[in-house]
Amino acid sequence: MNEPSTRRTGAVALVAVLAIGATAVAADKKKKDYRAAAVEVMKASFQSKGQASVDRLNQDEVQTTCSQYNASKPVPRALAKKLQEAQLATIQYPADGKFLGSWENGEKIAQTGVGKQFSDDPSKPAGGNCYACHQLSAKELSYGTIGPTLYQYGRLRGNSEPILKYTWGKLWNSQAFNACSDMPRFGHQGILTEEQLKDVMALLLDPESPVNK
Ligand code: HEC
Structure with a gap:
């Protein structure tokens, strides 16, 4: 039934x-x-x-x-x-082979979020806005935490050739190392100039930089 x-x-x-x-x-x-x-x-x-x-x-x-x-x-x-291999191929290393500029300028670039908006003057350099996502100098109390802390970046890693090349590459095109990274592709998208990238590199890697104190 x-x-x-x-x-x-x-x-x-x-x-x-x-x-x-x-x-x-x-x-x-x-x-x-x-x-x-x-x-x-x-x-x-x-x-x-x-x-x-x-x-x-x-x-x-x-x-x-x-x-x-x-x-x-x-x-x-x-x-x-x-995807990473394709992004890796876009990286342009510094023409003169020198990776480090002035950390003092680098700190200013890391602090500045100006740039690329319709209201910004395109003839003026853009900022990197690094503090929006990263801790860098221990003196700066205001920073975002989307990215890892970069405090002591150079002190922990040194500045051997592979570290210089990796760090430059990460700044040039973050997606070369993490396919879907949230970090802007500063060199690839023309946000920062080669000179500005050198200054940010010094902020990360110069032993005198507040990042490494
Ligand atoms: C919108 C957020 C954002 C901004 C702005 C940003 N980053 Fe990042 N960054 C990240 C994230 C998220 C990671 C970790 C994940 C990854 O590798 O993509 C990262 C990773 C890194 C790394 C690799 C760390 C390691 O231990 O390998 C470095 C170096 C770095 N960022 C430097 C910078 C610098 C310098 C600036 C400014 C010029 C900057 N970032 C701006 C989000 C950001």
Whole structure:
């Protein structure tokens, strides 16, 4: 007596599963449409002004790929390796082979968040805004913690050739070492000049820098 009703329940359950499956596919499709629609809305509602142009909304390959992943859905290892290799190839080392400038200037660059906005004068140098994400000098009490502390950076690592090259590379293009890094690609995106990068390098690595005191 029970059997047909069990079968019916089974059939109803199967239909329900199929229906949920179909809804999930539809929702997924909708989500993708929303993403494209959001970009279109942004392109239509923002205007280029001075150096802040809407072409910044056009993502390059690594940005497009990283947008599909997040902390709970990390980029697969093999793909991360491929992305990092491509970013690594973009790094330009200092033309004169000298990595370190003035840490005093580097501290000013690390403190400054000005630059690249429509209201900023593009003929003036941009800042690195390092303190927004990192602790550097122990004297500065106000800093963000998105990135690790860089206090004692040079003291702990020394300034051998591999350390100089890694640190320069990280500043030039952070995604060469961490595919979907949140740190700006200072050299690659032309945020800091070669001279400014040397000054920030000195802030990190010069034994006289407050970072290493
Ligand atoms: C928007 C946040 C952000 C800003 C701004 C930022 N960083 Fe970072 N940085 C990070 C994060 C997050 C990490 C760690 C994850 C990673 O490696 O990408 C990091 C890692 C680093 C590392 C590697 C540390 C190690 O032990 O290997 C260095 C060096 C560094 N940052 C220097 C700087 C300097 C110098 C500036 C300013 C010119 C700066 N960062 C600006 C977020 C930021």
